[in-house]
Amino acid sequence: MLKFFSKPARASAFLLSCLASSIACAADTTYPDAAASDPAKMGWMVGSPPPPDRIIRFADGSYFKFPAMRWSVSNFRQLMPTTNVSRGLGAPVPLNRALRKDIDALTFTPTGASKPMTWEQSLAANYTDGIVVLHRGKVVYERYFGVLNPQKQHAAMSVTKSVVGTMGAMLVADGTLDANKKIVDYIPELAKSAFANATLRQVLDMTTGLKFSEDYADPNAEVWQHAMAGNPLPKLADYTGPQTYMEYLQTVQPSGEHGKAFAYKTVNSDVLGWVIARVTGRNVAQLLSERIWQRVGAEQDAYFTVDSIGTPFAGGGLNAGLRDLARFGEMIRNDGKYLGQQIVPKAVVDDIRAGGDKQAFAQAGYDQLKGGSYRNMWWVTHNPDGAFMARGVYGQRIYIDPKAEMVIVRFASNPIASNSANDPVTIPAFEALAKQLITHPQ
Amino acid sequence: MLKFFSKPARASAFLLSCLASSIACAADTTYPDAAASDPAKMGWMVGSPPPPDRIIRFADGSYFKFPAMRWSVSNFRQLMPTTNVSRGLGAPVPLNRALRKDIDALTFTPTGASKPMTWEQSLAANYTDGIVVLHRGKVVYERYFGVLNPQKQHAAMSVTKSVVGTMGAMLVADGTLDANKKIVDYIPELAKSAFANATLRQVLDMTTGLKFSEDYADPNAEVWQHAMAGNPLPKLADYTGPQTYMEYLQTVQPSGEHGKAFAYKTVNSDVLGWVIARVTGRNVAQLLSERIWQRVGAEQDAYFTVDSIGTPFAGGGLNAGLRDLARFGEMIRNDGKYLGQQIVPKAVVDDIRAGGDKQAFAQAGYDQLKGGSYRNMWWVTHNPDGAFMARGVYGQRIYIDPKAEMVIVRFASNPIASNSANDPVTIPAFEALAKQLITHPQ
Incomplete structure (x- = not known):
């Protein structure tokens, strides 16, 4: 239900x-x-x-x-x-x-x-x-x-x-853009995240290794944090997490190796959007x-x-x-x-x-x-x-x-x-x- | 300031x-x-x-x-x-x-x-x-x-x-619409408000007598309540007032006689919008x-x-x-x-x-x-x-x-x-x- x-x-x-x-x-x-x-x-x-x-x-x-x-x-x-x-x-x-x-x-x-x-x-x-x-x-x-x-x-x-x-x-x-470049080369703010050493190609094809659960049954799943960060509306008084997609992406941690397996995770698209914005100004x-x-x-x-x-x-x-x-x-x-x-x-x-x-x-x-x-x-x-x-x-x-x-x-x-x-x-x-x-x- | x-x-x-x-x-x-x-x-x-x-x-x-x-x-x-x-x-x-x-x-x-x-x-x-x-x-x-x-x-x-x-x-x-009709004839929900016995013409020309202050320096001015009611976003936890424009309009009280003086008050336009929606379905x-x-x-x-x-x-x-x-x-x-x-x-x-x-x-x-x-x-x-x-x-x-x-x-x-x-x-x-x-x- x-x-x-x-x-x-x-x-x-x-x-x-x-x-x-x-x-x-x-x-x-x-x-x-x-x-x-x-x-x-x-x-x-x-x-x-x-x-x-x-x-x-x-x-x-x-x-x-x-x-x-x-x-x-x-x-x-x-x-x-x-x-x-x-x-x-x-x-x-x-x-x-x-x-x-x-x-x-x-x-x-x-x-x-x-x-x-x-x-x-x-x-x-x-x-x-x-x-x-x-x-x-x-x-x-x-x-x-x-x-x-x-x-x-x-x-x-x-x-x-x-x-x-x-x-x-x-x-x-x-x-x-260069598909072989690392994400950190475009977005230095992602240096401490799992995306840092992923290539743009791995992001485009979603073969990144990310600790990012989209299991809604789990209240601690990362997908909740992503959604809360992206929520444009006033947060609950006790909310202290990221306030934007860009802030959230910096918190994503690695899980496994990049380039090994396809894993459909929405945050890859958000990182791509960020790279696009950074290089084009749009x-x-x-x-x-x-x-x-x-x-x-x-x-x-x-x-x-x-x-x-x-x-x-x-x-x-x-x-x-x-x-x-x-x-x-x-x-x-x-x-x-x-x-x-x-x-x-x-x-x-x-x-x-x-x-x-x-x-x-x-x-x-x-x-x-x-x-x-x-x-x-x-x-x-x-x-x-x-x-x-x-x-x-x-x-x-x-x-x-x-x-x-x-x-x-x-x-x-x-x-x-x-x-x-x-x-x-x-x-x-x-x-x-x-x-x-x-x-x-x- | x-x-x-x-x-x-x-x-x-x-x-x-x-x-x-x-x-x-x-x-x-x-x-x-x-x-x-x-x-x-x-x-x-x-x-x-x-x-x-x-x-x-x-x-x-x-x-x-x-x-x-x-x-x-x-x-x-x-x-x-x-x-x-x-x-x-x-x-x-x-x-x-x-x-x-x-x-x-x-x-x-x-x-x-x-x-x-x-x-x-x-x-x-x-x-x-x-x-x-x-x-x-x-x-x-x-x-x-x-x-x-x-x-x-x-x-x-x-x-x-x-x-x-x-x-x-x-x-x-x-x-x-009939400009000579009373607002309450179109919107029965406004029966207890100042608008009830105003004519549609008085609303169209803003000659209604309304207790509605737009004095922003006064924290108790009605304009604050109107704005809070119209705010589409989550309200503060302690907010218990009207949740919509239509709810708010029902609370507007009279002040003076209708039809005597022009008094520019935004709520007249909101009432007109409500009348339009009620009669046209749009x-x-x-x-x-x-x-x-x-x-x-x-x-x-x-x-x-x-x-x-x-x-x-x-x-x-x-x-x-x-x-x-x-x-x-x-x-x-x-x-x-x-x-x-x-x-x-x-x-x-x-x-x-x-x-x-x-x-x-x-x-x-x-x-x-x-x-x-x-x-x-x-x-x-x-x-x-x-x-x-x-x-x-x-x-x-x-x-x-x-x-x-x-x-x-x-x-x-x-x-x-x-x-x-x-x-x-x-x-x-x-x-x-x-x-x-x-x-x-x-």
């Missing part, structure tokens, strides 16, 4: 830790299904004032409790401070559309299941809030549920990491605006949640429009080229697609991602289509299938944080659609 | 009360001038992390202390929760431009001064962050200073009231997006700060791009018509221009606005040009001069909250420019 703490700072620490990670925030339990937990039907925050049992507040932690969380993921800026990712002031470039009617009826068999499921059924099974499919750059499918619509931004959770990882790799490609929100958001014809600004000194949460703070994240994904699928401009160097996309160290990845034991790897904060399947993805808790995903010329972006609010809860449906569904697009390109 | 409180909730109460009002937040003192307090030159929040003496935080109240405040007014969303005012997803409609070079050298004599001043000098004298002048719908002048630029949003402070008042008057014009941020922002070709989303249950601060929470607020002003100047559409009924603009009760207004004793009036939350000068304006603390303004076919929108961060501090420069400067545009239309 999900448990909430009565004190505000505890509740917010809980939230931020969930945001930060792919580890489940809830243990085994049963939850109302997508229809029963539909945030629009539940009437969250409707009325002036809303009925008491339909109010979602930050201070009491109610906002991250399922099913209220299904409203919150489309309304983070209303709950906490944020910083803008400007799309610029020009005209958006509309996505071309060629909607297909054959997708909803597509069938596949979920991993471990005995019966097939339709694509349409998979949307509810995964508590989908919004999903868009591009084929050869055109929108072939687009759906919104609950309180999400095309004019809103949804939490991307750890999909953020892949966006930040892409920017890090861009800076390596243009020589601004935080990840500003850089994302300048280098990407203003160049892909985005129709909405995006935003990041921030800590008490305005540091964007590089490990999980991005919120964006569904179609804009699809523009980003399509740009990556096209080797970094979009709207006639080379936005991300082709070498960066080639490097992601080639993937990381498979042996290092295998040690992390992701059953449903066997044979995969992790590179520049992207998950690489190494399946026959060469698919790779960005993954965020509660079902957020960018899925790029080069062979099928397909990009899927999904926002969701699954009651279970870990993607291992939705992968048995998600992966076969996405693979089946890829196959359909290859065999019936229309 | 400005004083700050050590406890976070006190500091935030202080902020919100300053936001809410046109009364000075500072008594007589001397301040560094615009150049010496330039927020870009001061390097606020630059660096990763910024130097300790250049960090601006919400929790310690530093963000609203001059000169740090000059950075904060362009970055409110980074300090507190907000809600979006979507511009929609289409292409913005660029403002036509016909820049003039004769404006900077224009001279005028400030009220009570012996020597003339140039227009250009007036910008620094008023701690201007951004100013745009439209003449016959074209941009003839545009400047940005400090940390503001065309891609940012700036706090509009009590200019918000005129935007909300316009929406209220629109709903009166289309019959959704809060003022949602309604502003639907009825106006999506229809004027805005180039940026705007936003409102919110309380703990997401209620937009109707009395002062709007933040917007300078040019977008100019589009709004130009639409009003054109009798509510813009881009070929009637966005605000002409009757509403006629009603604002005709003004309110001059005798009621005179009783409030605004020396520099003698002969003026207040209607639908707009300030009407009744000068020979028929100028009217929206005014917000620290120098925010929309100034519409029908005879000169001129709209000026200014964002500023004057160290003194009250517009009485900048009116001696602002009013003669704006009148001189109007005269120049009439005599030299080019």
Whole structure:
């Protein structure tokens, strides 16, 4: 059962830790299904004032409790401070559309299941809030549920990491950063932390050896300290720990050797964000605006949640429009080229697609991602289509299938944080659609 | 001297009360001038992390202390929760431009001064962050200073009231609201408050008789309770008062008779916001997006700060791009018509221009606005040009001069909250420019 703490700072620490990670925030339990937990039907925050049992507040932690969380993921800026990712002031470039009617009826068999499921059924099974499919750059499918619509931004959770990882790799490609350099060479303040002697490459690929537990059942887990430090709001009177992400990162201690095993730890992304800010003079929100958001014809600004000194949460703070994240994904699928401009160097996309160290990845034991790897904060399947993805808790995903010329972006609010809860449906569904697009390109 | 409180909730109460009002937040003192307090030159929040003496935080109240405040007014969303005012997803409609070079050298004599001043000098004298002048719908002048630029949003402070008042008057014009009805007829929850037997017209024109002091020097002033209630962030442990704007409004007690005198009190705008939300099912941020922002070709989303249950601060929470607020002003100047559409009924603009009760207004004793009036939350000068304006603390303004076919929108961060501090420069400067545009239309 999900448990909430009565004190505000505890509740917010809980939230931020969930945001930060792919580890489940809830243990085994049963939850109302997508229809029963539909945030629009539940009437969250409707009325002036809303009925008491339909109010979602930050201070009491109610906002991250399922099913209220299904409203919150489309309304983070209303709950906490944020910083803008400007799309610029020009005209958006509309996505071309060629909607297909054959997708909803597509069938596949979920991993471990005995019966097939339709694509349409998979949307509810995964508590989908919004999903868009591009084929050869055109929108072939687009759906919104609950309180999400095309004019809103949804939490991307750890999909953020892949966006930040892409920017890090861009800076390596243009020589601004050297992947073989040690982190301490960029951030002297990290000299006494585990990151000091890690290379930037190890951070980008999360093969650092860090004492950083994301076990929420353990009140002494480091993830609590990270979340509390990142909390931008007033701390409890007795709180004496780090006040910012940067202060927290300096306290992370080593565990094991760097470079040996893949270990998914959010703090790597925060360190990358810090390195990016130090060398470019721009935080990840500003850089994302300048280098990407203003160049892909985005129709909405995006935003990041921030800590008490305005540091964007590089490990999980991005919120964006569904179609804009699809523009980003399509740009990556096209080797970094979009709207006639080379936005991300082709070498960066080639490097992601080639993937990381498979042996290092295998040690992390992701059953449903066997044979995969992790590179520049992207998950690489190494399946026959060469698919790779960005993954965020509660079902957020960018899925790029080069062979099928397909990009899927999904926002969701699954009651279970870990993607291992939705992968048995998600992966076969996405693979089946890829196959359909290859065999019936229309 | 400005004083700050050590406890976070006190500091935030202080902020919100300053936001809410046109009364000075500072008594007589001397301040560094615009150049010496330039927020870009001061390097606020630059660096990763910024130097300790250049960090601006919400929790310690530093963000609203001059000169740090000059950075904060362009970055409110980074300090507190907000809600979006979507511009929609289409292409913005660029403002036509016909820049003039004769404006900077224009001279005028400030009220009570012996020597003339140039227009250009007036910008620094008023701690201007951004100013745009439209003449016959074209941009003839545009400047940005400090940390503001065309891609940012700036706090509009009590200019918000005129935007909300316009929406209220629109709903009166289309019959959704009846200006003669009592507030209690719309909001039964206000039955025991001073608002119960006030008419909607009295609220729109701020001729209500309310026990509501905006005297910041008095720790028992009602403005503190209002600000604390509106504070969306966790309250101090010993705080037991209202948790939202709506809860607070129910506690406002009467003082004197309704309908007798103009008395500028922010809570009237909050009540209007509540009435709007109750009858339309949309809060003022949602309604502003639907009825106006999506229809004027805005180039940026705007936003409102919110309380703990997401209620937009109707009395002062709007933040917007300078040019977008100019589009709004130009639409009003054109009798509510813009881009070929009637966005605000002409009757509403006629009603604002005709003004309110001059005798009621005179009783409030605004020396520099003698002969003026207040209607639908707009300030009407009744000068020979028929100028009217929206005014917000620290120098925010929309100034519409029908005879000169001129709209000026200014964002500023004057160290003194009250517009009485900048009116001696602002009013003669704006009148001189109007005269120049009439005599030299080019």
